[in-house]
Amino acid sequence: MRKISYREALREALREEMRRDPTVFLLGEDVGRYWGGAFKVTEGLAEEFGDERVRDTPISESAIIGAAVGAAITGMRPVAEIMFGDLTALAMDQIANQAAKIHYMFGGQVKVPLVIRTPFGAGVNIAAHHSQSLEAWFMHVPGLYVAVPSTPYDAKGLLKTAIRGSNPVFFCEHKLLYPIEGEVPEEEYMVPFGIADIKREGADVTVVATLYMVHKALNAAEELEGEGISVEVVDPRTLAPLDKQAIIKSVKKTGRIIIVNEDCKTAGVSAEIAAVVAEEAIDYLDAPIKRVAEPDTPIPFSPPLEQYVIPDEKAIINAVKEVV
Amino acid sequence: MRKISYREALREALREEMRRDPTVFLLGEDVGRYWGGAFKVTEGLAEEFGDERVRDTPISESAIIGAAVGAAITGMRPVAEIMFGDLTALAMDQIANQAAKIHYMFGGQVKVPLVIRTPFGAGVNIAAHHSQSLEAWFMHVPGLYVAVPSTPYDAKGLLKTAIRGSNPVFFCEHKLLYPIEGEVPEEEYMVPFGIADIKREGADVTVVATLYMVHKALNAAEELEGEGISVEVVDPRTLAPLDKQAIIKSVKKTGRIIIVNEDCKTAGVSAEIAAVVAEEAIDYLDAPIKRVAEPDTPIPFSPPLEQYVIPDEKAIINAVKEVV
Amino acid sequence: MTLTLTKEKLVEIYMKMLEIRFFEEKVFELYAQNLVPGTIHLYAGEEAVAVGVCGNLRKDDYITSTHRGHGHCIAKGAELKRVMAEILGKKTGYCKGKGGSMHIADFSIGMLGATAVVGAGIPIAVGAGLSIKLRDTDQVAACFFGEGASNQGTFHESINMAAIWKLPVIFVCENNLYAMGTRQSRVMAIKNVADRATAYGIPGEVVDGNDVLAVYEAAQKAVETARKGEGPTLIECKTYRHKGHSRIDLAKYRPKEEVEEWLAKDPIKRFKEKLLQTNTLVEAEIQQIEKEVSAEIEEAVKFAMESPYPAPEEASEDVYA
C-alpha cells in the first residue's frame, strides 16, 4: 500500500470532504494560500477551493470558534484550525460553553457539526506557550468528541468521520506526527469513533497510549520483546467516546496496565483511564496501575530540560518492568 | 464557639487581610459598593476600604485576570473574583498560560501572589452556563494551587493562606455553601494547603468529598451509621497540592474508597484521586474504587432534570453499599 | 417618530411590544409566586429595540440573544406558550426544559438561541453571517447585546471579523445604562458604544431606543445594507430596563429621578400616544388589542402551567446529536 505522511493524510481528508460537500469549509489563522497553515496541513487547499472556503482569519481565537459555531448551526460544516493547542485556552468559552452545550441547552433542536483541529505536544523547543497537551480539558466537556489519531491512517479516517458527524469534535494532532509516514489506502474509508485499535498484540502487559506516545510505546514494546516481555499496545483513537471495553478486555488478558500520555500527569487523560480500570476491572489486575506522563511542570525551553519532561521509551520500559 | 456563615467567613478573611496588608486588593465585576458581589461576599468592603481597593471592573474576564497578574508581579496581592465559575473559560489563557506559568517560564525571577475566587456548583436552576464545577481543569495546570473549602472554618483559613502565599491560587467556592453556618474562632488562624481534614472518622469505607459534597457525604454517613456501616469522610480541602497520604492512610484503614465530586465524571477530580489510589494503594483495596459524580451532561435548567444530575445522598449510600 | 408604515404594520409593531410587556409582567408575577425556577432578566422597558429590529427581519433571517432574551424571542415570532413553558421548566418548552429563561432558542424561526455568557452570542451571529455569505443567500443576522457586553473581547473580535468580510450582520447594542449595578460611565470612557464602529470601519448609529419607529428605521437601513452585501452596521439603542437586573434586584444603585425620567419615556406609552394622536388607532382599538394580548398571555400561562415537567431521566438525552 502507498505510504503518505500524517500531514498529507489530514490534507487528503480535508480535500476529499470539501470536494464531496460544498458546506465544508476551513477557517483559521494563515490556513490560506499565503502560508498553508503553520504546519502546512492546509497547503494547496486555497488554490483548489478558493479563499472563501479556505479562509484566513484575524488573530481572534475566540471569534474563530464562535464564528464556526454560528456557521455550524446554520447549515455549514466548518473545520476550524487553532494554530497551537495551547491557544485553545483563548477560545475555551466558545468551545466548552457554546459549541459543546448548544445541542443540549436548546433541547436537541440543532446540531453543531464543527471540527476544531489543533496540534498539541512538545519536542521542538518552543516552550511553555506552544508545547502543551491539553486533551484532558476537552475530555471533561460533555457534548464534545475528542479524537487523538496516532497514524496517517487514523488521522485521515477519523478526520473524515469528524467532518461528516453531527457533533463538535475536538481533533487533536501532534507536531511530531506531521512528517511521520504510514500506509493509507487510495480508496475511501472512515475510522469510526469510539473504537480502539490494538496497535500491537501482546500477553503480559497492556500499554494504553495516544498520539505520538503510541510510537514510543511501540518502540518500547519492541525492545521489551527482546527481553521476553510481551506488550499489548492499545490506542483508543478517540478519548470521547472512549472504548472502555477494548481497554478492559486487554486488561483481562494481561492483568497489568500502563497508561502513557504526553500531558501533565495530574488530572490528565491517564487519570481517567486509570479510574475506569479501577472501577470496572480492578479484579483482573495483578499489579498497580501505572501512569507514564509529563511531570507537573510547564514545558521548559532548553533541550535538556524539555527532553527531561517528555515521557520516553525508557520511562515506559521502566514502568512495564515494575509491574511484571 | 460562635457560628458564622461561609459567606461571612470569606468576607472576614478578606477584611482581615486587607487591614493587615495594604497591597491586598479586590477586583471583579460588581464586587464594589453597588452590589457587593453577585453572592454578596464582598458586601461592605468597599465602604471600609474604598473603591480603589474594592474595584468594580468592566465585563472583561480576560483582562480582569490579566490585570491581576500584572499587579501581582509588580508588588500587589490581588484577589480577583470571577462572578461564576463557568466564566473562567473566558480567562483560561490568563489563568493557565500566564498566571500559572510566569514563575516557571521566567526561571523563578518573580512570584505571582494572586487569588482567583469563583463559585462553582449546581442546584439553583440557573442552567448550563452558571452551574458547572470545573475544578479538574485547574488541577491539571501546574503552577496553580486549587482550594476547595467545604466549611466556614476552612473557607476563612484557606483564603487567608491563599492571600499570603506566593503562588496563584484558584479558589473554588460553592453557591450552596454561602449561607451554611459553622464554627469559626474569633482569633486568627490559617488553614495550610495540602492537609486534608477528616470530617468524620469511620472504619468501613472511605468517602473522599469536596465542597458541597462533603455535607452530602456526612449526611450519608450519618444514615449509614444507623445501618451499622461506619464511613470515614475525608475532605482534601485543596486539590493542588493534594494530600495523597491522608487519602491513602484512610484507604489502608478501610480498604474501600468512594470518591464524590460534583463535576462531570469523565476526566474529573475523582478520576485523579482514583488514579492515585490505583497507583499507590491498590493492594489495600478490598473492592473496586467507585466514583460518584455528575453524569456527563451539561447542567439542565428544569428542577427535576437538574436534581437528577446532581449527586445526592442516595447515590453515595448506594455506592457505599455496593462495596461493603 | 414618523409614521410611513402601513396601519397593519404599525398595529403589528404595537402588538408585539405589548406582548412582550404583558408577558414580562406575568413572568414577574409568577416569579413572585415562586413559580419560576432560577432567575429572570426582564425585558420590560426595552421592547422598542427587539420589536423595531425584528420588524425588519424575515422568518429566515437570524438573531442571537442574551440572558435578557424573552423580548427577542417574542419579537422574532416565537410562540408565547412555548417560551413561557420553557421559563417554567416544562417539557413543552422550546428546549424541553433544558434551557430555561437564559437559553431559549427556536431554530424554526431563525432564533439561534440565547447565551448566558455575556458577549458570547456576538461571534455566533458573525458565524451565521459567514454562513449566509458562503451559502450565497440574502438572509441577514441580527445580534443583540448590552452595553456591558461591549467591553468583552468578543465584541471587538467579532465586529472586526464581520467588517473585513462584509458580512450581513446587524450588531444591536441595547444600552440600558447599567450592567447589573455598574453604570456605563464607570466602565467606559466614551458616551456612545456606536462610536466604536470607527475601530472597524463600519457605520455606527445612535438611536433613541425607546422610540420604536426610530429603531425600526435605523434597523431598516442596516438590514438593507446587509442584504445588499455591503456589510455590517452597529446600532446603539439608548434604553432602560424598568425592573432590576434580575430576580429580586431592587436596583437601588439607580437614582430615583433617573428611573422616573425613563419611565416617562416608556416606549409603549409613547408609541400608543403617537398612534392615537395621528388617528392611526382609536382608543377602542387600543383596548381591543390590549384585551387580545392579555388573553394570549393567559393562554400561554395556562399552557405552561398545565404542561408536565420533563421526566428526570431526560437529563441524559440530547448530549450528543
Add this chain to the structure above:
Amino acid sequence: MTLTLTKEKLVEIYMKMLEIRFFEEKVFELYAQNLVPGTIHLYAGEEAVAVGVCGNLRKDDYITSTHRGHGHCIAKGAELKRVMAEILGKKTGYCKGKGGSMHIADFSIGMLGATAVVGAGIPIAVGAGLSIKLRDTDQVAACFFGEGASNQGTFHESINMAAIWKLPVIFVCENNLYAMGTRQSRVMAIKNVADRATAYGIPGEVVDGNDVLAVYEAAQKAVETARKGEGPTLIECKTYRHKGHSRIDLAKYRPKEEVEEWLAKDPIKRFKEKLLQTNTLVEAEIQQIEKEVSAEIEEAVKFAMESPYPAPEEASEDVYA
C-alpha cells in the same frame, strides 16, 4: 526628525539600535548554524520602536513584550549576554533556559516578560499600571504588541480598562504590516490601528516607526501624560520586519518592491545619515561605535556559547515559588 536631544542621548539611542541589529544578525547566523533551539522572531528593522519608546523610560518603569521580544529587552537595558544565553537555552540565561527566545524577562529592570500568546501581554501591562496607581508611584508601563495582536479581544478589554481608570500605560502597536503571512488589510478594515483609540476615549497617534526620533517624541509625550496621572495613550508605529516572520520563513507573501521600499527606510541607516548630516557624529565616531557594539555582541555570544546547559532535573524546579 529633529535633533533636540543631547549628543550623549543621541549616541545612546544609536548604540541601542545598533546593539539590537547586530544582536539579531548574530542570532540569525547562529540559527543558520543550528545553534539556536526552537524558533526565532527577529526584531531587525523595527529597532526604532523599542529604542524610541524605552529611551523615555526609567529603570523602574515597566514594559511587557511579545514573541518578537529581543529588541524590547535590549532597549530596556537587559544584558546582551544573558539574553543570548537564554536564547541558546543556557543556565546563565535570564530564565535559566526555561523561557527561551519567546519568554525573556528581567524583573530587575522592569522588563516584565515576553509572552508568546499574541495579545496576552496587554492586560498584564494594564495590571502593572493598576499596581502603579495603587502604590501611588510615578512609574509608567509600556506595552508592545503587533498590529495582528490588535485584533485580539485582550487589546479591547485592556485598553478600555486602562482608559476608565486613567492608568499610566503606553500602548505601543508595532505595525509591521504583517502577522505571519497575513497582511493587515486582509484582517482590518481600517488603515490605522491608532484610530481604535477613539473607542476608548484616549489619544491615538500614528508615527513613522522607522524614525527613531519621531517615536521618541511621541513616546515622550505619552510618558509625560501617563506620569502626570492623565491616562494612557495608544501609539502606532508604522514599521517593517526585515526578515521573515520566524525561523526559515522566506516571506514570499510580501511583494519585492514593498520589501525594497522598506529596506530603503531602514531606521538605523536613516538615523545614521541624520547624525552625520547634522554633524552630531563624524564617520570615525560611527565606526568606533560599530566596533564597540560588534565587540559587545561577540562577547555575549562567547558567554552564551561557553555557558553550560541547565541540568535536566532543573526542569522540576520553579513550578511553585
